[in-house]
Amino acid sequence: MMLGEDSRPVEFRTYMPLRYRAVLGVAGIAAVLILLASGPSPWLAVPVAAVFVAVTTMTARIRLGEVSMSIRVAGLFSTTIHYREISAVSVGPATRFAQGMGLRILSGGGTGYLVGGPSVRIQRDSNTVLVSCANPQALVARIGAHLPR
Known part of the structure; x- marks a missing residue:
């Protein structure tokens, strides 16, 4: 493996831009709040929250x-x-x-x-x-x- 000057593997890691994370975070929070308030299926808020966390990270x-x-x-x-x-x-x-x-x-x-x-x-x-x-x-x-x- 190619090593950098400090003997660690060379890796480039890129995160989703902050503005995209902010928009998706607000949308995720809104979706979770709507599901929690909707009554019949509040349990759906958990998987929806998990999906939004996975996407924004x-x-x-x-x-x-x-x-x-x-x-x-x-x-x-x-x-x-x-x-x-x-x-x-x-x-x-x-x-x-x-x-x-x-x-x-x-x-x-x-x-x-x-x-x-x-x-x-x-x-x-x-x-x-x-x-x-x-x-x-x-x-x-x-x-x-x-x-x-």
């Missing part, structure tokens, strides 16, 4: 190793990409609610591992991967250092 994690990188979003969806499969890497677009969160199938083909905000586009031989990253320039530089010149 969603992260994208990119871990760089010596021969490959791993990407994980929401703690559930993951992939491994070998550097030899990468034909190009660049800063991608900032994603929003419209693109969705979590594992996404992108228009035009490809896969997104998204939590919102800045991203990195990784072009593989077979498809494109878009991953949320708070510091896309740093990730592009780190991945680029592994690609053949």
Whole structure:
């Protein structure tokens, strides 16, 4: 595994932007209060609250190793990409609610591992991967250092 200057694995962790968490948090609280006040099914408030907490704490994690990188979003969806499969890497677009969160199938083909905000586009031989990253320039530089010149 590629190690940083302080001998720890290199990892980029990106959290959902605060403004998205705030909107989803307010919506979750409103939904829970409505369910609690509705009478016949107040027990539904517990799973609804759990879903909103899980969504608002969603992260994208990119871990760089010596021969490959791993990407994980929401703690559930993951992939491994070998550097030899990468034909190009660049800063991608900032994603929003419209693109969705979590594992996404992108228009035009490809896969997104998204939590919102800045991203990195990784072009593989077979498809494109878009991953949320708070510091896309740093990730592009780190991945680029592994690609053949």
